[in-house]
Amino acid sequence: MSDMMQTTLCKSVSYDGIGLHAGLPVHMILHPAAANTGIQFVRADLAGTPAVPALLPYVTNTMRATTLEKGEAKVFTVEHVLSALQGLCVDNCIVEMNSPEPPVADGSSAVFVDMIKEAGIRELDAVRNVHAVQEQHLIQEDDKFIAILPYDGFRITFTSINPHPLLGVQFFDAVVTEASYVKEIAFARTIAFTEELEMMRKLGLGKGGSVENAVVYDRETCLSQLRIDDELVRHKVLDIIGDLSLTGKQLKGHVIAVKSSHKLNNLLARQIYEEMN
Structure with missing residues (x-):
């Protein structure tokens, strides 16, 4: 193909x-x-x-x-x-x-x-509709940021920094291909913390969540069975791939992120979308 x-x-x-x-x-x-x-x-x-x-x-x-x-x-x-x-x-x-x-x-x-x-x-x-990013784009909010640079391929470098004693700093870097996506990224589950769950319930969120379909941490331990030690950062990369797909094109660029979120991913996607249009 x-x-x-x-x-x-x-x-x-x-x-x-x-x-x-x-x-x-x-x-x-x-x-x-x-x-x-x-x-x-x-x-x-x-x-x-x-x-x-x-x-x-x-x-x-x-x-x-x-x-x-x-x-x-x-x-x-x-x-x-x-x-x-x-x-x-x-x-x-x-x-x-x-x-x-x-x-x-x-x-x-x-x-x-x-x-x-x-x-x-x-x-x-x-x-295929492909967009090769032409210039650097950067979204920053306090100590969080996500950027994309011109690159011949699609690469994501993510650093997660979390105060939880079992998490700390996690780093993941991959050139995203069909093979690397399936082998290194797709299996990583979403992360949740017990103190957040209470707040989410009050907001009417997380009703379908469990220790089977999320990696749940309390203040000191992990209540779920991890699939890999750095499952959190791999899931963050999984989310970026989904969020940036909203540009409607296959992207060429190198994404570099620290502590990024859906909000920041979306703001970066908007900058890329504006460049495309």
Whole structure:
């Protein structure tokens, strides 16, 4: 398969689960889509099955997760599905859901990677939309920042600094390819802290979370079984891949981040989007 041509799935595949924050049951189907469709989320449970494209102009919230909204079509916590599609270079896909939130699955993107592999990927008769970043972009907030530099490929270098005694400083660097995404990134689960969970519950968030689908830390210990010592920083990279996919193109650039978040990722994506347009 050529790196230059757009792709989609060979067939539809489905998965049943619950959403991380709303805790609602959801039936999600990944469908093949025509060239230049991009990634679209369809709400099958709403009248007229409204859709929202996975593009920056439709992002309405980045608190703890990424929310997309267009008219009646609202979906949130979409970054893990988007990360899997981007990581495996799927350019066009209809994500149909009968609930506002994709399944949390195991808190990583591994289930979605498996779905994509089960469906198979096929090439389309259209040239892939690629954007090579032309200049440095930087977003900084206190001691957090994320930047992107021109680079022939897609590389992410992330430093996580956390005061928890079991976490401290974690560093991860990878040239993101389909192979490295599947082997080094996709399995890393989202992280939560018990003191945050109480606050999240009051905000109506995290209702579908558990020690199975998130790596949960209390003040001193880890309540979950880690898959790898630096699972936190690898998941941060997984999130960046999903958040930057909202530019609507495969990117070429070197992302360098320290303690970045969905908010900062989104602000960087907006700068890249402005450069593109």
